[in-house]
Structure formats: C-alpha cells, structure tokens
Amino acid sequence: MTPQALMLFAAGFGTRMGALTADRPKPLVRVAGRPLIDHALDLIDPVVPGPVVANLHYRAAQLESHLAGTRVVTLREKPEILETGGGLRNALPLLGSGPVWTMNSDAVWAGPNPLALLRDQWEEGMEALLLGIPPDRAVGHTGAGDFLPGPPAARGPGLIYSGAQIIRTEGLTDVQEAAFSLNLLWDRMLARGTLHVIPYDGEWCDVGRPEGIALAEAMLARHV
Template sequence: MKAFLLAAGLGTRLRPLTDSVPKCLVRVGGHPLLELWLDTFRAAGVDEVLVNLHHMPEQVRSHLAAHRGKPQVRTSYEPTLLGSAGTLLAGRRFIGSDDVFFAVNADNLTDFDLRLLLAALEAAPSAQAAIAVFHAPRPEACGILEVQGGLVTSFEEKPAAPRSDLANAGMYAFRRSVLDVVPHGGPVDIGTHLLPRLVGRSVAVPVGDAFLIDIGTPEALARAQAEWPLRGIA
C-alpha cells in the first residue's frame, strides 16, 4: 500500500514560525507532524510513502535521514509547486500497478483510521475515491460536499453560499484511475480541480469521533498542542 503525504505548502498562515520550520516539522506533543503521519500510515498498513517538498526541503530530508523501518519514505522536490492533484499525477510511477493509494494533507492532526477509507472504497467498487468528511463550523472556508446514501452528489471549494456543512477533511483513498481525470497544465489541486470531476464517483466517510485539526493558523496550533496530549496518543 502506498501513500502521498502532501507537505510542500509554504505554511504562510503560520508565519513567523514557518519562516524557519517547514510546516510538516511543526511539533505537537513533542513530535513533528511528519512523524505522527508516519505512525498513522504504519498502522494503516502503508509500506511506502512519498513526501512532496518545496519549502525548506533540506530540513525535511535531514529529518528523514534518521528514519528507519516501515513505511519506507521517499521525497519528491517540486521547484515550482504542482498543486496537490499535480503531485499525484507526477507520482504515477510511484503508484505503479497498485489499484488504490492514500493521499493526505500533512498539516492535518488526526487519529482517524485511514483503513475506514479503504473499507468504504472496497464496499463501492464503482467509486474512484473515498473522502473523509466532517461537519465544519465555517463551511464557507472549506470544500463542501452534498451526500446522498454515502455517494457524493456535489462538491464546491469554499462556496460563498454553502449548501451543507459537510466538509472535505483532506484525507483520501483513490483508485489509480483518478490519474486519468486530473487535468493537465499548470498547478492543479485536489479540491479545486479533481474532486468536482469525481462527483457521483466518490463516497464520503465521516471522521466521526476522531480528533481532527487543520494546523493552518497559530490559533489552531495552540489548540492542537493543548488538546492532542489529552487523547493519550502523544
């Protein structure tokens, strides 16, 4: 099983912290987000991880140099950001002949079990994607889905007038066939460019009681640092 850890973002909303530390190396509970994700992948049965890099890549490579055991980790430097969907497309060779792979945003802090995405995809053989979802307090700031019977019937990125509060959590299981749907030419993102093309061909998987924080702002990071140790995980 393979996974993409999407870690190339600049982390601009976390400045000045991310002026000196790439966002995937920000620590919560004494551990970098990168290491927490590797633990999550290991628990989900992932053997190989591709981490895409752009901002301060040498810091990430230096950190990974000490990594031993599973999952095996490789990095891919993007001198110009490809966008999250562009990273998947560029990683076609990494995916190889595997029918299903994970992709997750590295700035998520969660104890969600990725195997639930696999189970949902296996239960819906005609679906090309399983998307983790949550109820957002500010849906206008998220990618918003409408769902009927578990099937995604609409998707809109950061809508001015949201039609639901069910939001994309930035964790996916994809079939390899989605690579044929990703548009070419310029940076392309999963939310903006890929998921709208998968309406009717994606299933939604609620995160339920799982812990989930997008560590995109100093306020979110402070909340994560206060609440994560209480989960008894760090």
Template sequence: MKITHAMVLAAGLGTRMRPITNTMPKPLVAIAGRPMIDYVLDILVAAGVEQVVINVHHFAEQMEAHLAGYHGLNILISDEREALMNSGGGLVKGLKLLDRSPAFVMNADLFWIGDESADKSNLSLLADFFDPARMDMALLCVPLERTTGHNGKKDFSLGADGRLKRYTEGDPAPVVYAGAIALLPELFDDAPQDAFNLNIYFDRAIARSRLYSVEMAGQWLTVGTPEAISEAEETIRRFPPADSDGA
C-alpha cells in the first residue's frame, strides 16, 4: 500500500524536558545539531509522504516558523493554541485537514536510525503490512534491547501472527510502541470531538483482534529529559548515515 499522507503529533508541553522547554517547544530541541522533529520529517520524506499535518500549541509561533523553512513536504498546521486535544483528539482534528486516504501517524519526539541498510525502510514496511480488511491499525514496534532513552516499560506482546495485546508480566515477545501507525482516517468517524487519549482506540482494536504490528529495523530513540540528550547523541554517532564511509 502506498501512503502519501501523515499526521505528526507535536503539540505537547514537554514538561519532563524542562527547563529547556520553558523557552521552546520540545520538537525543536536539538539532538546532534538538529531539531527532533526534523528526524521525523526526514523519515516521512524517505517513505514517499507528500503531505503532512502537524499540530501545534506550546510556543506555536516557533514551530510554525521552523516548519515554514522545511522543504520536501506540503505541511499543514492543526492549531491547538486554544486548547490541547491530547493524542486522540489532536489526531482526529488534524486528520480532518487531509483526505480519506491511508495515513501514517508519528510522534514528533520519537524516531529511529539505522534502518537504511534494511530491504525496506521502516515506514515502507509498515505501509506494505497494513491491511484494513484485517486491521484497525498497524503499529511499528521495537524490542526493548534496541531502544535508547526508554524507561524500560513493555507496551505490548507481539504474537506470531502480528497481533498485539497489552503486555502482562511473563508474556512472550514484549515490545515497545515505536511511535508510528498506519491507519485509515475513517477509523475515527465515531470519535469524540474533544480531548481524549489514543490508547482508547488501541484497546478497542485489541478487543476486536484488529491491532497488529511489525518489528522495526535499526535503533529507536526517545528523548524525554535533558539528561537523555547526550545518550541519544552518542547513539546517533554509532549509526553513521548510509552514505557515510564510517570515518
């Protein structure tokens, strides 16, 4: 399946990243010299995405100014200045700016490196895997040992058939949600119009045996606190770009 539209969730307050986020939005915090959100946008461009909606709230003007200078994507802004909509409400509001075709959903502060050597990029793999006839959503997940900056929480257990369920102690194949989804916007036709957490739809899909996942290639990074920045930068140094000679 070819997916050319996406939504990036970027409106959070970044409270754990304070004091840095007292003066700037978390997606613009620099990791190895680049704002976090640029890593996410580059991933979308590499996967063939053409149009992306990004929601803004905290220091929204800074976000808009930065995004105006990013080339390679048609970027639309979903404005949440008046009220934060949480992950689910923000997604529903943002998707209304796109058409009804399949879309990726990504978090502005979660990204990965090192999948360039795989047969397909992680998002291309996710798009090919997503089957709306069987799935409400397809998530990209990662084993705990290939995460950087994560708190150790195991989100799901991944079945041999690709189905996900919430992890409970002792389950086989625990994985971490990597912050990328493939879905159809029509999934939210019955959604609330105010703030709600996207986990409601994860649990609904699990109850219907319609939440699936593929395991990503490479190393996954989350940068939740100022102290995590150096760890992320060290990981990035260990994964030089595909066109690098490794020097």
C-alpha cells in the first residue's frame, strides 16, 4: 500500500537553539527568511495526497496560529511530550491505518524531494524505509552516522538518519509506555530484516543549533 498521510514532528523544546527558542518554537525559527516548518511544507504539499498532522507541545499556540488556513491538522500533546513513537501513535486516528511518512520539521533539504524518493522506493514487505544522508552530504553534521544500508540494514557508522521515512504503524499498539521513541520499533524491524535504509543524493542540513542557520542558507544558495 502506498502511503497517503504524513506525520510532521514539531513538538520539541528546541533547547539546543538557545536564545532563539526562548520565545518561539523551533519550527518557527527562520532560515532564508522563512520559518523552518514552511520549508518542510514545500516538500510535503506536492507529494503527500492525504492528511498531514503536526504534533505540538512547546509554545503550541504560536504554531497553531502559523498553520491556520493550511492543510496541516495540529494535535497538542499534553501534559507531557510523547516523543516520536508516542506522538505518532497519538495521531493515528487522524492519519489512518496504512503506512505513513514521518518527517522532522528542523531540517532543510537541497536536491530531489525526499518524500518522493521514499514513495518511489517503498515496497510491500517493508516495515520501514528510512532516508539516510551520506556524511559528505550532511552539512554541518558531525558523527559517524546511524545506519549501514545493507542489505540487510544494521545500526552502525554509515548513513545519518535524516528524519524522513515511511513506516508501518501496526507495531505501535504493542508498546506499553505512553512516551517512547520510534527506535523501539526500528530495533524490532531490524531483527526481522524489514527495516531498509536508502541514501539521499542531494544535500541536507540539520538546523538543530544556531550555527545551522547560516550553514543551511549557504547550502540553499549553492542550489539556486
């Protein structure tokens, strides 16, 4: 089944951004004159045919106001943040029962649409398809990487997880905790050989720290 809906993660506190998120949520930090979340919507709108749900927590009212009038349905997490797995499970009534895209709202992309790449390589029998960034295409990112693409895929130094994937959601119902990471599902899928990772051939910048803003703007300028 081809995915129809997308979960946009936008609930984090943005503590690594320091003063920039003292009065606003991280998805509203501006890069190249526009909020980060608008860069994500530019990728979502041409590809995702069904519902788009954004989970909110920190300074949720600002994001609700910003997204009013768009196709995005917002869902506040309260009293506590639910992390990626709990947040996705909480949104399932709005997303439906099929596989869904998930995407972080704090990265900027330059190159092919990552959601279209995932859609075009999604196959029956997969439980998750993650988009990974080769280290030389991950602008401003340090570290050895998260996944070896395989096959079979495995954890280890190699591709950096981009925050974009397609995932089947049935396994969410087996988790007892209210707040949990999708890493829990990924580990089960890796053990079954049903998690796959493909590389991205454009550039990607994780805008998780203040210095990421200038790096992302320079990256976008290279691709004009």
